[in-house]
Amino acid sequence: xxxxxxxxxxxxxxxxxxxxxxxxxxxxxxxxxxxxxxxxxxxxxxxxxxxxxxxxxxxxxxxxxxxxxxxxxxxxxxxxxxxxxxxxxxxxxxxxxxxxxxxxxxxxxxxxxxxxxxxxxxxxxxxxxxxxxxxxxxxxxxxxxxxxxxxxxxxxxxxxxxxxxxxxxxxxxxxxxxxxxxxxxxxxxxxxxxxxxxxxxxxxxxxxxxxxxxxxxxxxxxxxxxxxxxxxxxxxxxxxxxxxxxxxxxxxxxxxxxxxxxxxxxxxxxxxxxxxxxxxxxxxxxxxxxxxxxxxxxxxxxxxxxxxxxxxxxxxxxxxxxxxxxxxxxxxxxxxxxxxxx
Numbered sequence: 143x144x145x146x147x148x149x150x151x152x153x154x155x156x157x158x159x160x161x162x163x164x165x166x167x168x169x170x171x172x173x174x175x176x177x178x179x180x181x182x183x184x185x186x187x188x189x190x191x192x193x194x195x196x197x198x199x200x201x202x203x204x205x206x207x208x209x210x211x212x213x214x215x216x217x218x219x220x221x222x223x224x225x226x227x228x229x230x231x232x233x234x235x236x237x238x239x240x241x242x243x244x245x246x247x248x249x250x251x252x253x254x255x256x257x258x259x260x261x262x263x264x265x266x267x268x269x270x271x272x273x274x275x276x277x278x279x280x281x282x283x284x285x286x287x288x289x290x291x292x293x294x295x296x297x298x299x300x301x302x303x304x305x306x307x308x309x310x311x312x313x314x315x316x317x318x319x320x321x322x323x324x325x326x327x328x329x330x331x332x333x334x335x336x337x338x339x340x341x342x343x344x345x346x347x348x349x350x351x352x353x354x355x356x357x358x359x360x361x362x363x364x365x366x367x368x369x370x371x372x373x374x375x376x377x378x379x380x381x382x383x384x385x386x387x388x389x390x391x392x393x394x395x396x397x398x399x400x401x402x403x404x405x406x407x408x409x410x411x412x413x414x415x416x417x418x419x420x421x422x423x424x425x426x427x428x429x430x431x432x433x434x435x436x437x438x439x440x441x442x443x444x445x446x447x448x449x450x451x452x453x454x455x456x457x458x459x460x461x462x463x464x465x466x467x468x469x470x471x472x473x474x475x476x477x478x479x480x481x482x483x484x
Contacts, residue, residue: 167210181210185210188209188212188213192209311433319455321455322459326480329478332473333473334471335463335473337349337350339353340406341353341402342411348406348408349406349471350405351405351406351460351464352405353405356401356412356449358447359447359449359450360396360445361393361394361395365391366392367389398414399412399414401413403449405461406423407464408422409421409422409423410423410426412449419447421440423461423465426438426440430458432448433454434450435448435449435450435457436451436454436461455482462480463478
């Protein structure tokens, strides 16, 4: 692996000037371009550290040579020296003295130092251990692991809350259906709807069969402002494609009043604190139960009304029986075919 491969393995993108200075660094320090060499590994480690501590350092295109000079100025860590066995040296015998070299006979002769019996040891062979090639590290994720864990935890909490709400809704619906079945079975067994006391004044021949606290909801027009767009500029002070903001009206359910809802054999009466509603049963077009109330449509009204009830199924059942049967006190000849779906 060349220096280019070792350096370019870093996350930074090298430009043409970076590659030129990388080549100069390799030319000055050849071992820098050898994969797995000690200088190459130290260069990569210093490069990663400098990326984290001083990213602006790499704006200088000469950074490869500057890093290499810093490493060269730093002493290498000491490595284990493995001495090699020296080959046996042949023994040297002492030659007989040469009269011609006798300094006494020839004072001008140069004195020769006697040969040492123990020769100088051969310096050991310092073999540099080859570094073990390291496997390439996987690229780091751009997002911290903590953020990923937090995101997964938030998604799990949202899913758990949604599941718990769905379970509560199913249990609430099952309870309402069970209570409605008990009410209907009681009416079949007694062959009549049981009268209840009412807070309002009833007309002659009028009997109340339902009276409970309720809340009246009706649709009201609500205006929302929709912002416009500027468009794009074609000249100074001239824009094309822009649009102005506008006000949009939509119908939304709004709470009108709280009071008491009473169902008799002739009328539907809502007695509120500030708003009252009275509808003759022969004018009722539909009564559909919802999770929180009953939506009633009548001929005399353009908008539907929603009446909140503790058990909307029982309220809708009473309205249907009082609208279809002349005398709810006598159900002996009437078969109540009412079903409640999950």
